[in-house]
Amino acid sequence: xxGVTQSPTHLIKTRGQHVTLRCSPISGHKSVSWYQQVxxxxxxxxxxxxxxxxxxRGNFPDRFSARQFPNYSSELNVNALLLGDSALYLCASSLxxxxxxxxxxxxxxxxRLTVV
Amino acid sequence: GQQLNQSPQSMFIQExxxxxxxxxxxxxxxxWLWYKQDPGEGPVLLIALYKAGELTSNGRLTAQFGITRKxxxxxxxxxxxxxxxxxxxxxxxxxxxxxxxxxTRLQVFP
Numbered sequence: 001x002x003g004v005t006q007s008p009t010h011l012i013k014t015r016g017q018h019v020t021l022r023c024s025p026i027s028g029h030k031s032v033s034w035y036q037q038v039x040x041x042x043x044x045x046x047x048x049x050x051x052x053x054x055x056x057r058g059n060f061p062d063r064f065s066a067r068q069f070p071n072y073s074s075e076l077n078v079n080a081l082l083l084g085d086s087a088l089y090l091c092a093s094s095l096x097x098x099x100x101x102x103x104x105x106x107x108x109x110x111x112r113l114t115v116v
Numbered sequence: 117g118q119q120l121n122q123s124p125q126s127m128f129i130q131e132x133x134x135x136x137x138x139x140x141x142x143x144x145x146x147x148w149l150w151y152k153q154d155p156g157e158g159p160v161l162l163i164a165l166y167k168a169g170e171l172t173s174n175g176r177l178t179a180q181f182g183i184t185r186k187x188x189x190x191x192x193x194x195x196x197x198x199x200x201x202x203x204x205x206x207x208x209x210x211x212x213x214x215x216x217x218x219x220t221r222l223q224v225f226p
Contacts, residue, residue: 004158033214035214035216041119041218041219042119042120042204042206042216042217042218042219043159043204043214043216044119044216045213045214045215048213056213058213090158090159092158092214105149105161105214106161107151107158107159107160108158109156109157109158110156110157110158112156
């Protein structure tokens, strides 16, 4: 079975532009979460979606938005890009919307976004 | 953003040595996770802990969930070159947000 897949793997954008990142969860997983990892730091929670509804949001500005589709894939959108948005954006999928011994929280390899 | 405090920040050890790293928080967590991240990759789950006091092993790795639910440690025995990477502790705050530690960078020399 395929793991969590993210696209694109690398992206370079100019300040002020917008970007869309995509994530396909593991088959059967209904929850998708997004994280931002700035170089040298641990990942920071951005959003969680479960059954197409937003279940949680981290401390990120409104320039960040996301959605989940009926097939449980997800998009993360960032508007008006800033230099500080340069980071590795990680997607994680899980079976359920709460941690249990079988929730299988699994990360993708991420999208490396560079804003110049 | 909120993060857990990990120590040490980095470790340089010789192959075959044992490694110990820990993670502390001011908040109580109900689930502790330990991840390893290689360059250019996402974090990979090593061990998950669900109960205070729980001690769990996965091969050469052993982790414990602190009694106070505010700390955890990870031990790696007989380190090998492929253990090189960044190790993160993480805990679930509420049920939707995974909070990560600051990371411990491990280098193993032959």
